[in-house]
Amino acid sequence: MPWISEVLPENPKPPTRSKDKQTVAGTLGRVIKLKANYYPITVKSWDKHLFHYDVVIEEPNRGEMDIPKKKKLMIFDGLKMRYPQFFKEYNLAYDGMKSAVGLGKIPELSDGRAHQVHISGDSGKKSRYILKLRIVNTHSLKDLEVALKKCSRAECVELPSTIFQMLGIMFRHGPSTHFSCVGQNSFFPLDGELGPSHDIGGGKEIKPGFFGSIRPSGWKHCPLLLNLDVAHAAFYKEESVLDFMKETLDLRESDFHDTLEDIVRLKLEKNLKGMKVKVTHSPVNRTYKIIRVMNAGARDQEFEMEPGKFITVEKYFKDTYPRTKLQYPYLNVIRAAPETRTIYLPIECCRIQKGQRVTKSLNDTEKSQFIRSAAKFPFERLRQCSIINRKNNFSNDPLMRQLEFTVSDRPVEMNGRVLPAPNLKMKDETVLPEKGVWEAWNREFFKGATIETWAVINYDKFTAQKDVWAFLNSLLKMAKERGMIMNEPVKIMDGNAPEKDFAKIMKDFKGIQMILVNLPSKKGDKYGRVKKMGDREFSVVTQCILSKTLKNPKPATVNNVLLKINGKMGGVNNTLGRESSTFILTSPVMIMGADVNHPPADDRKGTPSLAAVVGSMDCFASNYAAQVRQQISCKEIIQDLKEMTRNLLIAFFRKTRKKPERLIMFRDGVSESQFYTVLGYELKAMREACKSLQQDYKPGMTFIVVQKRHHTRLFCDDKDGIGRSKNVPPGTIVDQIITHPSEIDFYLCSHQGILGTSKPTHYRVLWDDNDMTMDQLQSMSYAMCHTYSRCTRSVSIPAPAYYAHLAAYRAKVHGGAYEQREEGKAGSAADISKAVQMDQNFAIHNKMYFL
Numbered sequence: 001m002p003w004i005s006e007v008l009p010e011n012p013k014p015p016t017r018s019k020d021k022q023t024v025a026g027t028l029g030r031v032i033k034l035k036a037n038y039y040p041i042t043v044k045s046w047d048k049h050l051f052h053y054d055v056v057i058e059e060p061n062r063g064e065m066d067i068p069k070k071k072k073l074m075i076f077d078g079l080k081m082r083y084p085q086f087f088k089e090y091n092l093a094y095d096g097m098k099s100a101v102g103l104g105k106i107p108e109l110s111d112g113r114a115h116q117v118h119i120s121g122d123s124g125k126k127s128r129y130i131l132k133l134r135i136v137n138t139h140s141l142k143d144l145e146v147a148l149k150k151c152s153r154a155e156c157v158e159l160p161s162t163i164f165q166m167l168g169i170m171f172r173h174g175p176s177t178h179f180s181c182v183g184q185n186s187f188f189p190l191d192g193e194l195g196p197s198h199d200i201g202g203g204k205e206i207k208p209g210f211f212g213s214i215r216p217s218g219w220k221h222c223p224l225l226l227n228l229d230v231a232h233a234a235f236y237k238e239e240s241v242l243d244f245m246k247e248t249l250d251l252r253e254s255d256f257h258d259t260l261e262d263i264v265r266l267k268l269e270k271n272l273k274g275m276k277v278k279v280t281h282s283p284v285n286r287t288y289k290i291i292r293v294m295n296a297g298a299r300d301q302e303f304e305m306e307p308g309k310f311i312t313v314e315k316y317f318k319d320t321y322p323r324t325k326l327q328y329p330y331l332n333v334i335r336a337a338p339e340t341r342t343i344y345l346p347i348e349c350c351r352i353q354k355g356q357r358v359t360k361s362l363n364d365t366e367k368s369q370f371i372r373s374a375a376k377f378p379f380e381r382l383r384q385c386s387i388i389n390r391k392n393n394f395s396n397d398p399l400m401r402q403l404e405f406t407v408s409d410r411p412v413e414m415n416g417r418v419l420p421a422p423n424l425k426m427k428d429e430t431v432l433p434e435k436g437v438w439e440a441w442n443r444e445f446f447k448g449a450t451i452e453t454w455a456v457i458n459y460d461k462f463t464a465q466k467d468v469w470a471f472l473n474s475l476l477k478m479a480k481e482r483g484m485i486m487n488e489p490v491k492i493m494d495g496n497a498p499e500k501d502f503a504k505i506m507k508d509f510k511g512i513q514m515i516l517v518n519l520p521s522k523k524g525d526k527y528g529r530v531k532k533m534g535d536r537e538f539s540v541v542t543q544c545i546l547s548k549t550l551k552n553p554k555p556a557t558v559n560n561v562l563l564k565i566n567g568k569m570g571g572v573n574n575t576l577g578r579e580s581s582t583f584i585l586t587s588p589v590m591i592m593g594a595d596v597n598h599p600p601a602d603d604r605k606g607t608p609s610l611a612a613v614v615g616s617m618d619c620f621a622s623n624y625a626a627q628v629r630q631q632i633s634c635k636e637i638i639q640d641l642k643e644m645t646r647n648l649l650i651a652f653f654r655k656t657r658k659k660p661e662r663l664i665m666f667r668d669g670v671s672e673s674q675f676y677t678v679l680g681y682e683l684k685a686m687r688e689a690c691k692s693l694q695q696d697y698k699p700g701m702t703f704i705v706v707q708k709r710h711h712t713r714l715f716c717d718d719k720d721g722i723g724r725s726k727n728v729p730p731g732t733i734v735d736q737i738i739t740h741p742s743e744i745d746f747y748l749c750s751h752q753g754i755l756g757t758s759k760p761t762h763y764r765v766l767w768d769d770n771d772m773t774m775d776q777l778q779s780m781s782y783a784m785c786h787t788y789s790r791c792t793r794s795v796s797i798p799a800p801a802y803y804a805h806l807a808a809y810r811a812k813v814h815g816g817a818y819e820q821r822e823e824g825k826a827g828s829a830a831d832i833s834k835a836v837q838m839d840q841n842f843a844i845h846n847k848m849y850f851l
Helices: 069-082 141-152 161-178 241-249 253-257 262-272 313-320 364-374 378-392 398-403 465-481 498-508 526-537 555-568 641-656 672-693 774-784 799-819 829-836
Strands: 030-036 038-043 049-059 092-094 099-102 111-120 126-140 180-182 186-188 198-201 204-216 224-236 276-279 287-297 302-306 309-312 332-336 343-346 350-352 405-407 413-418 454-458 491-494 514-519 541-546 589-597 609-616 624-631 662-668 700-707 714-716 732-734 745-749 761-768
Touching: 030 732, 049 069, 049 161, 069 092, 069 111, 069 126, 069 161, 092 161, 099 161, 126 141, 126 161, 141 161, 161 180, 161 186, 161 204, 161 398, 186 224, 198 364, 204 364, 204 378, 224 364, 224 378, 241 253, 241 262, 241 350, 262 287, 262 332, 287 343, 302 313, 309 313, 313 343, 378 714, 398 405, 454 465, 454 498, 465 491, 465 555, 491 498, 498 526, 514 526, 526 541, 526 799, 541 555, 589 641, 589 799, 609 641, 609 799, 624 641, 624 799, 624 829, 641 672, 662 672, 662 774, 662 799, 672 700, 672 761, 700 774, 714 732, 745 774, 761 774, 799 829
Parallel strands: 454 491, 454 514, 514 541, 589 662, 662 700
Antiparallel strands: 030 413, 030 714, 038 224, 038 405, 049 099, 049 126, 092 099, 111 126, 180 186, 186 204, 198 204, 204 224, 276 287, 276 350, 287 332, 302 309, 332 343, 413 732, 589 609, 609 624, 700 761, 732 745, 745 761
């Protein structure tokens, strides 16, 4: 199909549901009764106006300052307490930034006049602030009502997003004044109102909270819904810093009688930096922010008390706080903010302040504990959502009462559908998945790879040659059973440094296709160095395995290793059967996936983001080539998409001698607020890539955003549930009521949930030149979840989106390997940019090296 418009509009808009194009709702599959964690909102009267106030908070003589959101909320509450007469008729909701919303005009707060407020800070000292409010615009709820009614009649209309933003501010105001806020819409009671905390180690615990957001609905009987969900976040435990040190550094009480070794001190500083502590030695309730852990203890650390007069911290405490006798005078002291003052605190006098969220990355053990503690069976999760609704009594919130919004205590019920699983083709037979799983035993891969020349490097000195051969014999035996041609390795060697070992093997043996690497553990930099040598320096496929796995070669483990090896070496584990691929793969088509890997939230160095795009290279949509680029930190738009798409189209033509007639993009990682921005830039980039190859080359493009970061959950009756947890069956789909009222989207749960409650994937169609029906879009998306090469299960997102995620993560590994060079010198920015780039200059780019 050609492009639906020759010239792309400056701000392209997504297609809307249409009866003529059969995109209102799908029809395939059996009906299943479902509930969702959405609660209907009844609106008594739409005849109201919302007033938007601009809020400016200043410090006297210093102008508008960068004040934390939590403090701004306190200042705004201070305004209400000092001037209660202003708020007799209309209350105001404040978002903690620049906006306040109310249902009427407050004369004293509408014209920018200044009002003074005094607030106590962490040190107990009162500070003065100046607030200026000004009405900037008004909106009628009637406009929203009209738009929602048109949507329910399947008319094309754009919803007034500004009104939804204002309603969101009004809904969030109540919870944000009572609970700790995380992000915009998640709230965490700190005193156990929603259940106990769970220790996850490392001085951290997870606390239960809730997510809440008002959403539009295509349901004519109830056009607004409240999406409520259970939420969890990691917080630092409220405990003494001494206890925190015992947990995080594995120290004992006896270790506190001396100054810490420098390596231990630096670890402690990394853990504590930026954390707030309350002091126990002062009668005044004071809080300080840690900026450093000093080399010396209270007995030796001096500071200038007055010009020319120095005193130790221990002597100062003895003179100023005689009731506080320091037990550990040699233990390093803490330096507290601000930098402009010299504030030293003995560690034993500090307690970690309550309610501090963990922003640093959790380690593997903590993540595992987090997931297990947060997981809830579906029936329990829905019960918790209803408890949250009842306990918060949202209908009685002052602002909700002013709006005359009433939230139902019963979740939405609706009919969903369970799509039939696609037929999958192995070599000589067709397999039909059951409950998202299919059996590979005693079956040959659809296309087995041929591996004639390969080698093994062992980096674990505790793994004997006999253990290596025992694993290899199991691997070779099963490879034959799976239809692969795999010779014995030409070399098995004990390795030391990947840089030298790979160079030796590649020199001694011509045509090496793969190197199998045994690693002692996940720790250290060996894995990154191995992947750097294989992927980038020598363009040879590598397969890493841990010693504990190699020494215990269970059939299931060996099978999983072979799934990855066969995929990496150009084989095809399984593909879609003829019936399942009729629409998708009948004519040349390139299925694409794209994702951007961002640095962690606690990164302060401006570490670049890594963008990856993959494209299918065969008629089975089973083999993919990858393009990876470094780009500006935390930038979601893929800046080099034109060049990346162009290279993939060239690779497709070289491999198949055909040009794709259609491009289907599964774009991962885009938030709702970025939909139109990403569409405008990336669709244009893909079009320009096509025209740069041939002016009249205009393959039809379908651009679908794949979202996992949402709070929609689906629940079914036990009789329809799957497994011990009774989650919805794979293939469950919802495309009405809780979806967008007018644009084309749907929720699809394509995998079998094992732990906790399954999270469906949200698919949003942002562009479609190919005029696909809703049934075609849904069946295609579900089918692509069955082509993931790492396992014999359907996965939660389409395989190309998953592969893009893996390619972006592998680039992160490549960058890390450059930053941790053996000589200890960090690579330059230009070096790292080259280190992560993957394109046609690397022979391995069209192999699935990232599996």
